[in-house]
Amino acid sequence: MAPSVADRETLSNNDVIANLKKEVKGPSYPFYFPYFDVGEKFPPTEIFEHTDPGTRADPAKPHLLGPNTKTQDISPYLGTEVSGVQISQLSPEGLDELALYAAERKVLAFRDQDFKDLSPERQIEIARHFGPIQKHPTSGNVKGYPEFHVVYRDADHDRFREYLGEDRANRTSWHSDVSYEKQTPGTTFFFILDQPESGSGGDTLFLSQVEAYKRLSPEFQRRLEDLRAVHSAVPQADHSRKRGGPVRREPVETEHPVVRVHPVTGEKALYVNQGFTKRIVGFKTEESEYLLKFLFDHISKGADFHIRATYKPGTVVVWDNRVTAHSATGDFDKVVRRHAVRLTPQAEVPIAG
Numbered sequence: 118m119a120p121s122v123a124d125r126e127t128l129s130n131n132d133v134i135a136n137l138k139k140e141v142k143g144p145s146y147p148f149y150f151p152y153f154d155v156g157e158k159f160p161p162t163e164i165f166e167h168t169d170p171g172t173r174a175d176p177a178k179p180h181l182l183g184p185n186t187k188t189q190d191i192s193p194y195l196g197t198e199v200s201g202v203q204i205s206q207l208s209p210e211g212l213d214e215l216a217l218y219a220a221e222r223k224v225l226a227f228r229d230q231d232f233k234d235l236s237p238e239r240q241i242e243i244a245r246h247f248g249p250i251q252k253h254p255t256s257g258n259v260k261g262y263p264e265f266h267v268v269y270r271d272a273d274h275d276r277f278r279e280y281l282g283e284d285r286a287n288r289t290s291w292h293s294d295v296s297y298e299k300q301t302p303g304t305t306f307f308f309i310l311d312q313p314e315s316g317s318g319g320d321t322l323f324l325s326q327v328e329a330y331k332r333l334s335p336e337f338q339r340r341l342e343d344l345r346a347v348h349s350a351v352p353q354a355d356h357s358r359k360r361g362g363p364v365r366r367e368p369v370e371t372e373h374p375v376v377r378v379h380p381v382t383g384e385k386a387l388y389v390n391q392g393f394t395k396r397i398v399g400f401k402t403e404e405s406e407y408l409l410k411f412l413f414d415h416i417s418k419g420a421d422f423h424i425r426a427t428y429k430p431g432t433v434v435v436w437d438n439r440v441t442a443h444s445a446t447g448d449f450d451k452v453v454r455r456h457a458v459r460l461t462p463q464a465e466v467p468i469a470g
């Protein structure tokens with residue numbers, strides 16, 4: 118048993134760490150331990166036709182939200198906790214409704230799921246309902262299953278220090294996943310395997326890019342709607358190369374509209390993120406830096422359109438990458454293991470607002 122919060126107050130930090138180390142065991146799901154093969158190579162991503170499953174959904178969602186389903190919104194703008202439904206049991210119609218619900222609420226936290234115990238083939242099959250799954254060019258995956266993007270941290274693997282460096286005053290890093298792809302992710306799945314105890318950190322921060330857009334003045338919105346920005350995979354590839362990691366696909370740079378329209382809800386969302394958006398097309402360097410700094414500040418300071426998604430054993434968080442940005446929270450004890458897997462279906466080429 119880990120010491121309780123009360124116990125921790127009476128123990129020195131070193132005692133707590135020693136206690137935790139004593140209990141250290143391997144990951145609960147070693148199959149998903151991150152796998153890096155520097156020899157693994159993928160061809161360039163190809164363009165495909167995409168019809169979003171949410172366009173086929175019954176707005177009443179009878180195949181998703183049954184009589185035993187409980188839902189609780191986390192905030193007015195985004196985020197809903199869902200219990201009493203198993204994603205693994207949903208029919209194709211139910212999965213279509215899941216796409217619509219994720220688009221509407223932007224982030225869904227499904228509790229008590231058996232998803233982590235399904236076969237990898239079945240996990241991939243469910244996610245593939247929403248689009249071809251992105252195979253990540255640099256992150257840990259699973260041998261033979263490059264569709265899995267593994268997030269892993271324990272006492273020996275401090276990914277926050279690796280990715281952000283040691284010189285950051287905070288560990289927040291807002292981004293929309295792999296936004297450098299020509300067809301960026303839509304309905305995205307993230308299932309937890311090992312997590313800090315409840316209240317001990319490791320939440321994911323999410324924000325609504327729809328609400329971020331709505332907060333701007335009509336004049337400013339109109340100006341943004343004409344703009345495009347470059348999203349780059351180059352820094353991520355360089356970082357991986359530098360640490361001896363794989364670069365499985367040559368990094369791409371892609372232009373996307375600064376304001377995009379969701380194909381199902383019709384909502385307009387800001388589509389820039391600090392992780393991958395590098396410059397505004399047609400602007401001089403200083404103009405581009407000035408505008409992007411404003412937009413990054415705007416979305417990161419809008420705590421009134423942010424939420425935290427929390428994890429318990431069995432939680433699967435489903436979010437729509439087109440209308441949100443997110444950040445990991447590096448607030449948990451270094452010796453605690455956090456292990457999760459993402460399945461990242463790609464969707465349409467972003468539609469300009």
Ligand SMILES: [Fe+2]
Pocket residue numbers: 292293294443
């Ligand atoms: Fe992410």
